[in-house]
Amino acid sequence: MNKKLKNSIEIVGLVVTIWGIITAIQNEKIVYIFLLLFVLAALSFVAFREYIFKSIEFHSIDYEFTIHDKEGKRAVCKKKKLFTVYSKNFTTLHDKNIGGTGNVNFIKSNMGKPMQVTEGGSISLITMFHPPLKEDIQHKHTIEMEYINCFTESIESILIQADRKCAAVTTNISFPHDRPCKSAKAYLFFDDSATQLDKPTISDDGKKLEFVVTKPKQFGKYNIEFTW
Known part of the structure; x- marks a missing residue:
């Protein structure tokens, strides 16, 4: 809900309530006053529920893992988040x-100061933004991480935790040409x-794996287990 719509709803609710209170007083019907005050409170809640209870909305989160060698000694992950901020001071x-x-x-990070x-x-990684991110527009945040000696076994796994509500989470894994992916499974821990x-999708040559979760369960942990 954008600012103009929020403000419009609040103004309409306020005007209607003031008119109702004046009318109620003139007719000496106090019950109307309480009824219209309730209507104003309800309209205000509808107008500002996103602002009050949700400072950020994630549209998509993408993980791109690239395993660079057949021993699994080095891999790089790019985590890309597309989101909208609703708070003035985000x-x-x-x-996590x-x-x-x-x-x-x-x-590295494409924006903010990460720690x-x-x-x-x-x-975990905490990214600080100064000045605060602009509200009511989409932002794309990408962080890049290096994994050393994290994929050295024949059966490995990647755990994705859904800390926030999101429309979709996509995980892509690229394997070295001389050690492709043989099989894969996926589990939800909740x-x-x-x-x-459903099993992740593996390309015919075994060099690519893709796993997509639409509307992931918040606070659920999604584990991708693969044999290579």
Whole structure:
């Protein structure tokens, strides 16, 4: 909901309520006053619910992993997020659980000032924006990370955690030409239960894997397990 529509709804609600209060007082019917005040509160809630309860909306999140060698000693991941900000003072974006079984090094970000932190034993990235991001427009944030010795086994996995509501999350993995992907499975871990999902798509030559989740379950963990 954009600013003009929010303001229009609020103004209409205010005008109607003032008119109703005056009419109610003239007719000495106090019940109308409370009824119209309730209408104003409801209209205000509709107009500002996104502003109050949602400071950011994610449209899509894409992960692009590239494994550079057949031993799995080095891989690079680009995480791309498309989102809209609804808050006037949005200054912080949090990317949680970006770690792996080996070492993870942050490389670069296309915007803001990123800071790598450790939380509860897992690596996260906090990006600070000064000045704050502009509201009511789409932003595209890309971070790039290097994974060292994270894919050294014949059966490996990538865990994607859906911390925010999002229309779609896409994961692409590119394999080296001399060690293609043989097979893959996907699971959803949520509320202490595991559900096997549709298998990821693997190209005929095994060099590409794609896994798409539409409307991922918030706080769910999606695990892609592949054999290569």
